[in-house]
Amino acid sequence: xxxxxxxxxxxxxxxxxxxxxxxxxxxxxxxxxxxxxxxxxxxxxxxxxxxxxxxxxxxxxxxxxxxxxxxxxxxxxxxxxxxxxxxxxxxxxxxxxxxxxxxxxxxxxxxxxxxxxxxxxxxxxxxxxxxxxxxxxxxxxxxxxxxxxxxxxxxxxxxxxxxxxxxxxxxxxxxxxxxxxxxxxxxxxxxxxxxxxxxxxxxxxxxxxxxxxxxxxxxxxxxxxxxxxxxxxxxxxxxxxxxxxxxxxxxxxxxxxxxxxxxxxxxxxxxxxxxxxxxxxxxxxxxxxxxxxxxxxxxxxxxxxxxxxxxxxxxxxxxxxxxxxxxxxxxxxxxxxxxxxxxxxxxxxxxxxxxxxxxxxxxxxxxxxxx
Amino acid sequence: xxxxxxxxxxxxxxxxxxxxxxxxxxxxxxxxxxxxxxxxxxxxxxxxxxxxxxxxxxxxxxxxxxxxxxxxxxxxxxxxxxxxxxxxxxxxxxxxxxxxxxxxxxxxxxxxxxxxxxxxxxxxxxxxxxxxxxxxxxxxxxxxxxxxxxxxxxxxxxxxxxxxxxxxxxxxxxxxxxxxxxxxxxxxxxxxxxxxxxxxxxxxxxxxxxxxxxxxxxxxxxxxxxxxxxxxxxxxxxxxxxxxxxxxxxxxxxxxxxxxxxxxxxxxxxxxxxxxxxxxxxxxxxxxxxxxxxxxxxxxxxxxxxxxxxxxxxxxxxxxxxxxxxxxxxxxxxxxxxxxxxxxxxxxxxxxxxxxxxxxxxxxxxxxxxx
Numbered sequence: 001x002x003x004x005x006x007x008x009x010x011x012x013x014x015x016x017x018x019x020x021x022x023x024x025x026x027x028x029x030x031x032x033x034x035x036x037x038x039x040x041x042x043x044x045x046x047x048x049x050x051x052x053x054x055x056x057x058x059x060x061x062x063x064x065x066x067x068x069x070x071x072x073x074x075x076x077x078x079x080x081x082x083x084x085x086x087x088x089x090x091x092x093x094x095x096x097x098x099x100x101x102x103x104x105x106x107x108x109x110x111x112x113x114x115x116x117x118x119x120x121x122x123x124x125x126x127x128x129x130x131x132x133x134x135x136x137x138x139x140x141x142x143x144x145x146x147x148x149x150x151x152x153x154x155x156x157x158x159x160x161x162x163x164x165x166x167x168x169x170x171x172x173x174x175x176x177x178x179x180x181x182x183x184x185x186x187x188x189x190x191x192x193x194x195x196x197x198x199x200x201x202x203x204x205x206x207x208x209x210x211x212x213x214x215x216x217x218x219x220x221x222x223x224x225x226x227x228x229x230x231x232x233x234x235x236x237x238x239x240x241x242x243x244x245x246x247x248x249x250x251x252x253x254x255x256x257x258x259x260x261x262x263x264x265x266x267x268x269x270x271x272x273x274x275x276x277x278x279x280x281x282x283x284x285x286x287x288x289x290x291x292x293x294x295x296x297x298x299x300x301x302x303x304x305x306x307x308x309x310x311x312x313x314x315x316x317x318x319x320x321x322x323x324x325x326x327x328x329x330x331x332x333x334x335x336x337x338x339x340x341x342x343x344x345x346x347x348x349x350x351x352x353x354x355x356x357x358x359x360x361x362x363x364x365x366x367x368x369x370x371x
Numbered sequence: 372x373x374x375x376x377x378x379x380x381x382x383x384x385x386x387x388x389x390x391x392x393x394x395x396x397x398x399x400x401x402x403x404x405x406x407x408x409x410x411x412x413x414x415x416x417x418x419x420x421x422x423x424x425x426x427x428x429x430x431x432x433x434x435x436x437x438x439x440x441x442x443x444x445x446x447x448x449x450x451x452x453x454x455x456x457x458x459x460x461x462x463x464x465x466x467x468x469x470x471x472x473x474x475x476x477x478x479x480x481x482x483x484x485x486x487x488x489x490x491x492x493x494x495x496x497x498x499x500x501x502x503x504x505x506x507x508x509x510x511x512x513x514x515x516x517x518x519x520x521x522x523x524x525x526x527x528x529x530x531x532x533x534x535x536x537x538x539x540x541x542x543x544x545x546x547x548x549x550x551x552x553x554x555x556x557x558x559x560x561x562x563x564x565x566x567x568x569x570x571x572x573x574x575x576x577x578x579x580x581x582x583x584x585x586x587x588x589x590x591x592x593x594x595x596x597x598x599x600x601x602x603x604x605x606x607x608x609x610x611x612x613x614x615x616x617x618x619x620x621x622x623x624x625x626x627x628x629x630x631x632x633x634x635x636x637x638x639x640x641x642x643x644x645x646x647x648x649x650x651x652x653x654x655x656x657x658x659x660x661x662x663x664x665x666x667x668x669x670x671x672x673x674x675x676x677x678x679x680x681x682x683x684x685x686x687x688x689x690x691x692x693x694x695x696x697x698x699x700x701x702x703x704x705x706x707x708x709x710x711x712x713x714x715x716x717x718x719x720x721x722x723x724x725x726x727x728x729x730x731x732x733x734x735x736x737x738x739x740x741x742x
Contacts, residue, residue: 037710037711037714037716038707038710038711039711039716039717039718040718041716041717041718042717042718042721043718044698044718044721044722045702046698046702066710066713066714067685067706067709067710067713071685071686071706074686075686075688075704075706076688081704081706081707081710082707083702083703083704083707314438314442315442315445315446317446317447327415327417331416331417331454332454333446333452333454335438335442335446335452336409336452336453336454338438339408339409339437339438339452340408340409340410342437342438343408343437343438345408345410345412346410346412346413346717346720346721347410347411347412347413347414347415349717350413350415350717350721351415
């Protein structure tokens with residue numbers, strides 16, 4: 001085991017836990033901000049620390065294309081490259097290959113695609129995906145999977161699940177053979193004063209697919225568990241299905257995951273959803289929503305959502321959210337934030353992101369305290 | 372007198388002083404970052420405070436067009452609107468009307484122009500320019516002038532100078548009649564713990580024009596002084612003339628300005644130039660160079676300039692400037708900053724701006740300490 005996961009409290013199905021990674025102990029349930037290209041868009045690492053971010057997500061697909069895994073490995077890995085001493089999780093790149101690149105072909109071996117940046121040709125396999133993630137050196141890395149599209153017929157869903165299971169097995173095998181190649185060493189220094197563990201290296205999580213079929217989800221969970229991982233993710237959701245269905249699948253899949261390992265729901269969700277899923281027993285979530293919405297002027301508050309571009313805020317002196325204690329709500333008015341948005345000022349995107357992330361992190365903090 | 376200006380030390384022609392404004396005591400010589408639309412692009416007011424910024428510049432032209440002077444006045448003035456408790460200087464809007472808008476016509480009365488934002492028609496006069504600046508409520512405001520183009524014939528330069536002098540006189544007259552309309556009151560609270568003065572309100576500076584003609588500069592200085600202002604600016608430079616000529620004109624104009632009032636050189640300059648002009652006896656400067664260059668990846672360091680996009684920095688782990696103690700140089704490598712630039716990430720613009728401004732402010736701090 002490369003991570004230790006200790007459950008410190010329960011409330012209904014919800015769990016409060018502590019995930020010890022090489023770079024940081026992470027309190028769960030946790031929301032992980034997305035730092036696609038090695039940066040949470042617009043926010044300095046100082047600010048992320050101040051917001052209390054303990055773990056963030058990096059996208060292997062983006063970093064693999066630019067600046068490149070070799071460059072980051074040469075510089076000591078993603079933590080050093082970014083100047084971020086706390087925990088990082090990287091995805092396997094599979095989801096982005098499907099959603100962003102010009103996809104050339106999926107074979108048993110892997111996925112051939114063209115870069116969305118320059119059209120260059122690449123081949124991603126379970127082995128190269130894990131190799132890349134070892135080179136980046138995140139604390140938690142993900143097995144290479146195929147995200148099944150929605151809707152999909154029964155045969156397609158089963159075939160896709162079987163592909164994912166074979167890729168999952170190959171991911172595990174490659175990881176076990178190469179995990180020592182991580183670009184950092186685990187001396188007591190690198191684990192930091194905040195209490196990382198020096199007991200192990202990277203952790204590998206498996207991803208459970210199976211579309212919207214309860215039976216296949218159960219089978220995928222059991223077969224993934226039998227391969228054996230440090231934690232388990234639920235993938236292939238939030239791909240266009242109705243929200244009620246997402247919840248059903250999450251709930252039923254959770255029933256088949258071991259209680260003593262972290263459970264990660266990928267790519268979710270709204271503030272209401274992250275609370276709901278934490279209550280169902282999810283330990284980790286990530287989503288671009290708070291950061292992307294912020295850049296588009298959509299702000300989350302305890303009184304609902306605000307679209308800051310609206311003319312009604314032109315001379316509104318109130319803070320975004322009177323009940324929020326973030327740097328933005330302590331200092332700036334809605335009128336100022338609206339002006340920044342309308343004038344297309346960089347600072348608008350920065351401040352909106354600070355607030356939305358703060359709102360998400362506060363929300364999760366309250367959930368933890370309630371467990 | 373609305374500001375107090377005390378000279379605390381001299382070294383050659385250079386002066387170290389203390390400019391007391393309603394919102395902040397400002398150590399001079401000072402470099403004022405440019406916050407065109409009520410924000411120094413990309414930097415939060417928290418960061419500006421941390422960098423030691425005591426006074427920044429707002430552009431009346433931009434704020435007049437968006438969000439509008441009435442909106443800002445309603446919200447208590449530019450300080451409250453921005454959440455910036457320290458000093459602000461606004462320009463008169465004249466320079467930007469000439470450089471940004473579709474200029475319709477200059478008459479004795481003022482300047483008719485079309486907004487660069489929406490083509491709407493506006494008429495700016497000495498009276499409306501001062502009215503706008505009173506409404507914005509900066510600590511230091513500027514008389515309305517005509518910036519003479521370069522090159523210009525002798526007759527044109529004299530005519531333009533005469534226009535500026537008549538507009539300067541009208542600016543002063545309007546200011547004296549309306550200065551009480553400033554949107555803040557000078558109770559001990561608004562002056563802040565950092566020691567603003569509650570003795571007076573806004574200060575009005577006159578601008579000396581006169582092109583590249585030493586005789587006209589002398590005449591413009593003397594006639595502006597006889598109208599009487601709290602401080603004096605040298606305008607109409609950095610408009611395309613050779614640098615040696617700029618320096619000559621600055622030097623000769625300075626000789627005609629009173630020693631006991633602050634002297635402000637507008638729109639200047641490089642790090643080398645701000646040092647040079649401070650040594651000549653200039654007390655205040657502003658320039659978009661550090662912030663604009665930062666957004667284009669051009670960075671100032673004690674070892675010279677760095678164009679961060681260059682491939683040579685791809686795996687360069689060194690800080691931008693090993694002798695710089697700013698947040699950026701303490702935490703991030705050139706490789707990371709290059710990646711952010713190449714990936715067109717917001718954070719690149721933010722961090723580059725923090726460094727460049729820090730470099731300028733440190734430079735000026737060293738100049739002050741040397742006097």
